[in-house]
Amino acid sequence: MRLNIHDRFNQELPADPVLTPSRRQVTEAAFSFVTPRVPSAPRLRHAVTEVAEMLGLAPTDLNGDTFRRVFSGGEVIAGTRPYAMCYGGHQFGNWAGQLGDGRAINLAEVEHRGQHWTLQLKGAGETPYSRTADGLAVLRSSVREHLCSEAMHHLGVPTTRSLCLLTTGDQVLRDVMYDGNPEMETGAVVCRVAASFIRFGSFEILAARNDLATLRQLADYTIRHHYPEIQAENQADTKASYGHFFHAVCQRTLTMIVHWQRVGFVHGVMNTDNMSIHGDTIDYGPYGWLEGFDPDWTPNTTDRSHRRYQFGNQPKIALWNLLQLANALYPLVGDAAPFQAALQEYQDDFSREYTNMQASKIGLTHANQAANEADEELISQLDTVLQLTETDMTIFFRLLADVRKSSNVSAGRDFLAPVIDAFYDPESLTDEMIEQWRAWFSLYLQRLNQSEESDAMRRERMNRVNPKYVLRNYIAQLAIDAADQGDDSLIAELYELLRDPYAEQPERQKWFAKRPEWARHKVGCSMLSCSS
Structure with a gap:
């Protein structure tokens, strides 16, 4: 070797x-x-x-x-x-x-x-x-x-x-x-x-100790080896390079968080020491994927009371964490302006990119352009109806691609047939809930019919951004239980499954399923601790 x-x-x-x-x-x-x-x-x-x-x-x-x-x-x-x-x-x-x-x-x-x-x-x-x-x-x-x-x-x-x-x-x-x-x-x-x-946190500890010499060494090292384009652009202005470095970290962090929200991933412990300057997801502890679509959900037992790191709060926590990084780098620049500008740009860009991402998940054709107000309202209403009853996020968005533009939503509840398997308890849908869903689907179909794109083409686009398979906590726990008994075959099987999460993989269809009821409150299958 x-x-x-x-x-x-x-x-x-x-x-x-x-x-x-x-x-x-x-x-x-x-x-x-x-x-x-x-x-x-x-x-x-x-x-x-x-x-x-x-x-x-x-x-x-x-x-x-x-x-x-x-x-x-x-x-x-x-x-x-x-x-x-x-x-x-x-x-x-x-x-x-x-x-x-x-x-x-x-x-x-x-x-x-x-x-x-x-x-x-x-x-x-x-x-x-x-x-x-x-x-x-x-x-x-x-x-x-x-x-x-x-x-x-x-x-x-x-x-x-x-x-x-x-x-x-x-x-x-x-x-x-x-x-x-x-x-x-x-x-x-x-x-x-x-x-x-x-x-x-690598920068925070040095700034907190007022160790500016080591702080500068670390910042210069990081730019030299991991952001060399910044060094090349700012050879005559070292202070400017620190501001540009921070801006780049903001943008990479933004991209990471948008992806987290797209696939329904909840990190669970977004402390600043768990944030990479590369915008990479790092330190997998009490993470989880949304089962029921619940923006307030966190997988971390330590966070059960305050829910600081809940799914819906991740974009704001990333911004808060970036502010702490800005405070750590500030002594190297002595001017808040470049940091404030980068943080404001994060907020402006995130709003646009997040809306575009959500539009792409429901198959709207302008996914890479600024969304119009009608589409933003459509997306907002979807967030509301998804929370009427327990609805699996991954399964819902994957099945939504099967909806046809010619669908009839005028009467009954058959219009929900394409997505019915995403509901944990379909029988819990009251008449009022069904009418709210009908109203949303009516608007959705109107929007889809504004495009000449075929159902098949839209389905293909949606299936590229909405995974079919994710590492649900109960699935990981099954692999852990088997491995504890010396059987690593499920680890290998799940690895192969997750290598191609957007493919249909009909031979592995059993993993495209809601969390079973036995796993709802089982240790390791719902909320997790930081213990490792």
Whole structure:
């Protein structure tokens, strides 16, 4: 197994001089050198050939002992120095101070075919940032992260990737619901892959400590390697480059959030330390997909009371988080104007892009142009009727593509036949609800009939933006339960399913289904904790 190692972060930025994993405040440094924990009996449970090839690994490498040792943390790649990153963050709206990589260790950086990647193990042992925890992860959370990273990529959502999932052969004590009932669970490690793992919080911690020298080093490093076009444009004006960097992060974040809303994904813990400067989805913890269309839903048990990170609030939270990044970068510029302009542009652009996205989901033909007021009203009314009774978001939008322009909505309830399977309890639809749906469908069909596009062409367009298959929590839990018994076949099956989420895949039709009633309140199938 050979990788083209090209470390930059731990070569160009200041390191913590202390070389032990003892918990401590790390100052004037971007990272700490650490050594991954050697597992007792590592076992490869699943690997992604596509990601391996992206890194320059051959498919045959995945079955080798070296691969198993390196990506479980048991062997350090020759010539590399693994490290954990220092960062802070706002958690649930409150400044939490130093956080850092408490259970993540960057193994190395790799170059292949003109692309630069950072390899990071999650669950490979303690670091100076582990606080009172052990730096380990369990199979439960690792299966979810491994599958979801790849699922999101194939949905077209910016995300970190996952190379492989291994179990360590060790048991880890976890209190899954934080209710005082800890149990031993199977230890596991996931290898995450991204251009970098620099977060909003990477800048926040330095600004909070008034460590402007390291803040400037980190900003210059980030622009030099990850936004080189900004450096090229602003060689004579360094301060301007910081403002342009922030603007670029705003726009990438906007794109990510629009995609989240498009597919019904809820991150669950949008703290600033979980926000990537690349606009990638990062840190898959208590995430979920909307089952019933409910903008107020959050999958995070910790957020149950205040619902700060509920589905409908994600765009505003992203803006709030960007404001915290702006505050961190401000000392490098000394002028609020470029940050205010970028934040205002985020709000203006988001409103337009979000409406266009919603228009595309219902097949309106101007999806890439400014929506008119009538279409905005149509979309708003749809949000309302979707909440009249429990309605599955993924299934509804997928089935909506089957509606024909010639449909008759004048009497009865047959007009709902194309989407009836999206309702959890069709019998709960009252006469009043049916009339509200009839009113919406009447307007919708009028709008569709303004276009000469055929039903077939519209259906094809809609099916490119409305996935048929997503990683519902109950589906992931089935894979976890099987893996706990040593059976990895469902992980492999779901990976293949989620590689092509917009295709019909009739042989896998069983996964195109509403959450079963047994999963409604089952641990791991509805709300989840941050425990991993």
